[in-house]
Amino acid sequence: MGFRVWAALVAALVLGFGTVAGAQDRVWIQIEAHPTEPEATQRARDLATQLTPLEGYRLSSGWFALAIGPLAAPDAQIALRQLRATRQIPADSYLVDGRAYGPQFWPPIATLPQAETSPLAELNATDTPAPSVGPADETHAQARRSENLLSREEKQELQSALAWEGFYNSAIDGALGRGSRRAMGAWQAANGYDVTGVLTTNQRRALIEGYRGLLASVGLVRHFDDVAGIDVDIPGAMVAFDRYEPPFVHFAATSEDEVQVLLISQRGDRASLGALYDVLQSAQLVPLDGPRSLNRNDFVIEGANDSTRTYVEARLVEDGIKGFMLVWPAGADKRRDLVLARMKSSFAARAGVVMPDTYGDRGAASADLVSGLEIRRATATQSGFFVSSDGAVVTAAGAAQSCDRITLDNDVVADVTFLDGDLGIAVLAPRQALMPARFASLATLSPRVGSEVAVSGYSFDGRLGAPSLTFGTLAGLSGLAQEPDLRQVAMRVTESDVGGPLLAASGAVLGMLLPRDTGARVLPQDANFVVAPDALRKALAANGITPVSTQATQSMAPEDLGKLAADMTVLVNCWN
Numbered sequence: 001m002g003f004r005v006w007a008a009l010v011a012a013l014v015l016g017f018g019t020v021a022g023a024q025d026r027v028w029i030q031i032e033a034h035p036t037e038p039e040a041t042q043r044a045r046d047l048a049t050q051l052t053p054l055e056g057y058r059l060s061s062g063w064f065a066l067a068i069g070p071l072a073a074p075d076a077q078i079a080l081r082q083l084r085a086t087r088q089i090p091a092d093s094y095l096v097d098g099r100a101y102g103p104q105f106w107p108p109i110a111t112l113p114q115a116e117t118s119p120l121a122e123l124n125a126t127d128t129p130a131p132s133v134g135p136a137d138e139t140h141a142q143a144r145r146s147e148n149l150l151s152r153e154e155k156q157e158l159q160s161a162l163a164w165e166g167f168y169n170s171a172i173d174g175a176l177g178r179g180s181r182r183a184m185g186a187w188q189a190a191n192g193y194d195v196t197g198v199l200t201t202n203q204r205r206a207l208i209e210g211y212r213g214l215l216a217s218v219g220l221v222r223h224f225d226d227v228a229g230i231d232v233d234i235p236g237a238m239v240a241f242d243r244y245e246p247p248f249v250h251f252a253a254t255s256e257d258e259v260q261v262l263l264i265s266q267r268g269d270r271a272s273l274g275a276l277y278d279v280l281q282s283a284q285l286v287p288l289d290g291p292r293s294l295n296r297n298d299f300v301i302e303g304a305n306d307s308t309r310t311y312v313e314a315r316l317v318e319d320g321i322k323g324f325m326l327v328w329p330a331g332a333d334k335r336r337d338l339v340l341a342r343m344k345s346s347f348a349a350r351a352g353v354v355m356p357d358t359y360g361d362r363g364a365a366s367a368d369l370v371s372g373l374e375i376r377r378a379t380a381t382q383s384g385f386f387v388s389s390d391g392a393v394v395t396a397a398g399a400a401q402s403c404d405r406i407t408l409d410n411d412v413v414a415d416v417t418f419l420d421g422d423l424g425i426a427v428l429a430p431r432q433a434l435m436p437a438r439f440a441s442l443a444t445l446s447p448r449v450g451s452e453v454a455v456s457g458y459s460f461d462g463r464l465g466a467p468s469l470t471f472g473t474l475a476g477l478s479g480l481a482q483e484p485d486l487r488q489v490a491m492r493v494t495e496s497d498v499g500g501p502l503l504a505a506s507g508a509v510l511g512m513l514l515p516r517d518t519g520a521r522v523l524p525q526d527a528n529f530v531v532a533p534d535a536l537r538k539a540l541a542a543n544g545i546t547p548v549s550t551q552a553t554q555s556m557a558p559e560d561l562g563k564l565a566a567d568m569t570v571l572v573n574c575w576n
Contacts, residue, residue, distance in 0.1 A: 027076045028069030028101075029083070031093045032237075033059065033216035037105055040064035044106040051089070056106030057098075060206075063213045064105065067096065090236075091222055092215050100209055138200040146201045147176070158204060161211035162187060164338055218339055222346070225249060228265035229353025230322055233346040235259060235339050244360030245372040247276070247321070257329055260285065264314050264323040265355040270296065273321055276314060277301070281411055284374040285327050286310045288405060288575065306330060311340055322349040378573035379403070383457035383467065383500035384428065385509070385568045387540060387547050391434030392417075392427060394536065395499035395572045398515055400426035403574035408434075410573065418543035423485065424514050425531055427543050428572070438567035440501055441550035442533040443508035446487075449474055452505055453489060455513050455530075456565035457497030467569040469562060470497060472526065474510070485535035487511050490526045500569055502530045505555040507564050509533060 031051070034040040037058070044056050044066055056066050068089075071079060076095055083089040138146065150158070152174040159180060162168035167190075168183035181197035188195045193203060219237025223230075228249050238259040242252040247266030253259050266272065277299045280286055287303035287310060298315035307330055314323025324343060328336040380403075384395030393408060397419055400406060406414045408430055418427035447453070454469040472491020479486035487510060489502060495515070502510040511530030517523060540547050556564070 026070040027073050027095045027097055028055070028067035028071070029076060029080050029089065029093055030065050030067045030096045030212070031089045032219065033063045033065045033213045035063055035213075035217060037064050040066060041106060048107075054106065055104060057101035058103050058105060059209060059213070060100050060102060063216075065096075065101065065216075066106070067101075070098070087222075090216075090219065092212075092220060094212065100205065138202075140196055140198060143196070143198045143200040147198060147204075157208060157211070158199075159183075161207045164211050164214060164334065165190075165207070214335060214338060218335055220339065220342055225263060225265075226353070227359060228263050228322075228355045229319075229350040230263050230265060230324075231346075231348040231350065232263070232324060233342045234261050243372070244355065246355050246357050246359050248325075248372060249355070250372055258327075259329070260325075260327040262325040262327075264321060264325070266357065267320040267354050268316075270316065273297075273299065273314065273316055276321060278410070279373075279375075280312055280325070282375050284376050285325070286312065288376075304330070309333075309336060313344075317349045318351055320354040322354075376575075378407075378461075379576040380574040381458065381461040381496045382498045382572050382574075383496060383513075384408070384570045384572040385456070385499075385501040385512070386434075386436040386439035386570060387427075387536075388439055388545050389436070391430045391436055392545055393430070393570050393572070394440075394512055394540070395426055395428060395570075396512070396515060397421055397424050397426045398498070399572070399574040400428070403576060405575040407573045407575065409571050414572075418539065420539055423531060423535060423539060425512060425536065425539055427540065427545070436568065438564055439548070440509040440568055441507070441548045441552070442537055443504060443506075443510050444533070444549050444551050445508075445553065446477060447474060447504050447510070447553075449476060453491075453510060454503050454561070454565070455489070455491065455493055455497055455500050456503060456569040457493065457500030457513065458569070458571045459494045459497055461496045462571045462573075467500070467566050467571075469503075469565055475527070479529060485532050486514075487530045487532050489513075489528050489530060491528060492526050493528055499572060501565070503561065503565060504553075505561070506550075506552040507556050507561055508550045508552050509536075512536060 032043070034043060040056055044054060047066065048054050051068055054066060054068060056064060059065050069076065080093065080095060084091055084093060155174040155176055156172050159168055159172045159174070162180070162183040163172070165187060167186045168180065170179040184199050185195045185197040187207065188199070188203065199207065217237065218235040220233045221236035223232055223234045225231070227244060234251065238253065238255050238257055239251040239261050240254045242250040247264055249263035249265065251261040274294060277294045280301055281292065286301060287305040287308055290302040290304050292301040293299060298313070301312040303310045309328045309330055310325065312323065312325045314321055324347060326340055326343060380399040382396055382399055384393040386392070387394050393414065400416050400419065401421070406416070406428060408414050408428070412434065413431045414428040415431065416426050417429045451474045452471060453474050454471045456467050456469055458464070459468050459470070470491055470493050472489050474487065475490040476488035478484055479488065493513065498513050498515045500513050502513060504510050511532050514529050514531060516528065537547055
């Protein structure tokens, strides 16, 4: 049935029944509420041509409600069910008796009949008492009796409201047991009521009104996505569909809160799940700090900073991977927690429907964008290598001296535990336990000048995805000014190779690659320097690390040397 047809039907119900019913039999369908009158008035203008009759009232909480009515109670139930079923009003719309309605702001006063009065004024003219604030308005026995009349759904809503207020953290099951009683008592104490553990009618009304006002402010609506194969509740008052850009469905912010929602839908297996996990951790929308876990069949990522809180979850389903991301501004935790809980509980993945990889407009290719997500880029990238079994890493000092945050292999945060600016080295300790497959063995014997050597490093800012070997020759056993702590090598390297280990053909580590001199001296492109192994050994000992030493001279097979280098070399990123 069309929208206009139902608007006409509701109007007919009002004309046919509303004037016959007594004041206490009249009800309204409350569809939404707004924190300010200008917002509510503008929304009323938008809806007035579609929903008739639409009225607006100031609530005792200070919010401004929009409602359809008044209607006779039986007809209101029919209208509510039908309007919900046809999605012409939000799914969380509900019936109210008008007791919480104060002055009417919509339609504008000039358009109202002269005799029109607010529902609150009309009810106050009867014997019905107005809601009280403070001492109990019912005896304990009366409150119990009124509570017993609640439906299971109403009791669940009561528990949800208590959870939103921070007093209840158990199951939303409609069973008002000890946990619910403790929560109600705590709410009464916090709001200046006598503590009984049983809310009176007006206390419940005050609690539920605030909760429903919150729901109205975020506008939770059911989104059915036939392309992604996902059904989920989203904050419809804060976001709107923007575009498909596989594997994401993008919902952009429609309010100054800058909330964003992304749905995730793609074909794939466990390897694809792990790759998606890595990509999302590098997204600008996901702050670096926060818990995260990757399991066999699912992952969860949480990130928080001074401006943003982000939550991501995804899991393997029958046909691929499904999930969602919620990006929320910091400081609005109550509403965010409510929306996140609803998205988690309502998320449903349809079987047999996954977004095609080629669906929609993928936009212009960019090194800084992945499927429409801006990717976080490190301030500086260099190499390092393991020097102990517990994961200590040696790298060049330059980047470590000016980093707000350092990561190893993109996701392991590390701290600088030793820094020698003169020698040009830094020692990093990972914040989580690591067990490197191989770590460096420092050479005690120096090969002859002219021997083939190789630097292992993450060339080209790590874009190759793995360390590579750059071969050259040992050109000198000291620096240009005869510095004993340096070795000279002849090879062409990239900036991100700096910090990587210099390896002899035997696999022994001959030093750490230093950055090129950027001063007045201009050297040939293949002239580079490394910190000698003896200097590294002394520096590590001063930091409480006793490195392994080796006298090995026998050459390894190239493939074995490559595997050794890959196992010990680490990507070091600096973030600011």
